[in-house]
Amino acid sequence: MDEDWRLAGKARTLKVRASMIRSIRRFFEDRDFLECETPLRIPAPAPETHIDAVASGDWFLQTSPELCMKRLLAAGYPKLFQICKCFRAGERGDFHLPEFTMLEWYRAGTDYYALMEDCESLMTHVAGELGLGDTVRWQGRRICLSPPWERMTVRDAFARYAGISVDEALQDDCFDQTMVCRIEPHLGMERPVFLYEYPAELGALARVSAVTPGVAERFELYAAGVELANAFSELTDAAEQRRRFEKAILDRRIRKGPATPLPERFLDALSGMPPSAGIALGVDRLAMILTDRAAIGDVVAFTPESL
Amino acid sequence: MYTASDLRKGLRIKIDNDPYIVTEFNFVKPGKGQALYRCKLKNMVNGSQFERTFRSVDIFEPADLQEKKMQYLYHEEGKYCFMDNQSYEQVFLAEDQVGDARHFLLDNIEVEILFFEDRPLGISLPNFIDVVVTKAEPWAKGDSVSGNTKPVTVQTGYQLQVPPFIEEGEKIRIDTRSGEYLTRVKG
Numbered sequence: 231m232d233e234d235w236r237l238a239g240k241a242r243t244l245k246v247r248a249s250m251i252r253s254i255r256r257f258f259e260d261r262d263f264l265e266c267e268t269p270l271r272i273p274a275p276a277p278e279t280h281i282d283a284v285a286s287g288d289w290f291l292q293t294s295p296e297l298c299m300k301r302l303l304a305a306g307y308p309k310l311f312q313i314c315k316c317f318r319a320g321e322r323g324d325f326h327l328p329e330f331t332m333l334e335w336y337r338a339g340t341d342y343y344a345l346m347e348d349c350e351s352l353m354t355h356v357a358g359e360l361g362l363g364d365t366v367r368w369q370g371r372r373i374c375l376s377p378p379w380e381r382m383t384v385r386d387a388f389a390r391y392a393g394i395s396v397d398e399a400l401q402d403d404c405f406d407q408t409m410v411c412r413i414e415p416h417l418g419m420e421r422p423v424f425l426y427e428y429p430a431e432l433g434a435l436a437r438v439s440a441v442t443p444g445v446a447e448r449f450e451l452y453a454a455g456v457e458l459a460n461a462f463s464e465l466t467d468a469a470e471q472r473r474r475f476e477k478a479i480l481d482r483r484i485r486k487g488p489a490t491p492l493p494e495r496f497l498d499a500l501s502g503m504p505p506s507a508g509i510a511l512g513v514d515r516l517a518m519i520l521t522d523r524a525a526i527g528d529v530v531a532f533t534p535e536s537l
Numbered sequence: 538m539y540t541a542s543d544l545r546k547g548l549r550i551k552i553d554n555d556p557y558i559v560t561e562f563n564f565v566k567p568g569k570g571q572a573l574y575r576c577k578l579k580n581m582v583n584g585s586q587f588e589r590t591f592r593s594v595d596i597f598e599p600a601d602l603q604e605k606k607m608q609y610l611y612h613e614e615g616k617y618c619f620m621d622n623q624s625y626e627q628v629f630l631a632e633d634q635v636g637d638a639r640h641f642l643l644d645n646i647e648v649e650i651l652f653f654e655d656r657p658l659g660i661s662l663p664n665f666i667d668v669v670v671t672k673a674e675p676w677a678k679g680d681s682v683s684g685n686t687k688p689v690t691v692q693t694g695y696q697l698q699v700p701p702f703i704e705e706g707e708k709i710r711i712d713t714r715s716g717e718y719l720t721r722v723k724g
Binding site for chain 2: 280324
């Protein structure tokens, strides 16, 4: 009885979520993106220092569809998108589910600035189709979606909000803590914001900027203090990518013990990948913003605790 | 030792030699970044609260907390004395440590005293106690409108609202958590 009541209470949110996903699909289909499905279960996810994959037999559940989608890019598919489940061990909080829904899209022949424009168009398109107009209300705030959205470098964000510089934070190993506690609460409170130009060592699969030394062409999209998406101008240098993966694997061995194997076939394919840009957007979090829900568990029918 | 991933609401840990209880807890993590654990902590000695964000590499000592059954003996000059009936060890709690429990300290009542290491921190009472009403206005017959109450004083000096039919000398049961009247006790 309690369970029926709990699920029935989610009806309105789940309907909006379904409409939102339909609207996302239309957005990409209208722009000639190919929807693809890549395997959830893979032999080797991208080695990342702070993302833990869930083992599935001798293989792993994907932490993101990135590697297979890039192999498709390398094979000549120029515009791709996918809406799929991703799995990350140990992640559960108001904004985290260990199994969550990701939207990823990739564009060949362009860099991450094109993806910023995609984000602006996508969110205005979806909010419009849901009948929300150009302003969404989330937890008592009004977030205006009409573009252009502010672009703020990580360096500027630290200078403005953190009280310490990016370099100091990296040196003291408190970059993430500073970001979460001091910077994120200010990001995108009136209009979404792109935080860009991350320190080079924090853009594991991103190209290093040719213009600004020491930074990676990576951005994160924030709305109402919530991290919605992460994007790169993709690294296409296979040798450099191998070095970064090996470093991440070493980091993991030191910090946590076992690590996943190197994704060799991805590395083989990478040298043939054209210059591209790719982005991963949290679908559940977007649903939270568009349905004014405070907890990620409110926008899915089942949380791990309810199973 | 606890690691940050053990943190949860209600966990009691030791920081700078004081016991703290986690009153609020949330997992936060930048997508590509470290897992962080944002906690609100309350000092179990002085009640002060603060918020702190821990990293997964942080470790914590559990707070060594124990409850011990002890008997209430007496109080004087704002100090309350309790005794362990096995070892005859006596401890004193200050007025603010005893808090509202002081209203229900019957002579020789058995209570649980919470210790942090060797320091007594607080007291927990049985949920229900029976006490004698020592002062009450007589029941004005006919005043039987339900919901009406009158104030009485019980043997510990505590005052509370009870139904009008309770008379001086009667025994009543009180819920020590809310301080409210529960029922009349016969005999």
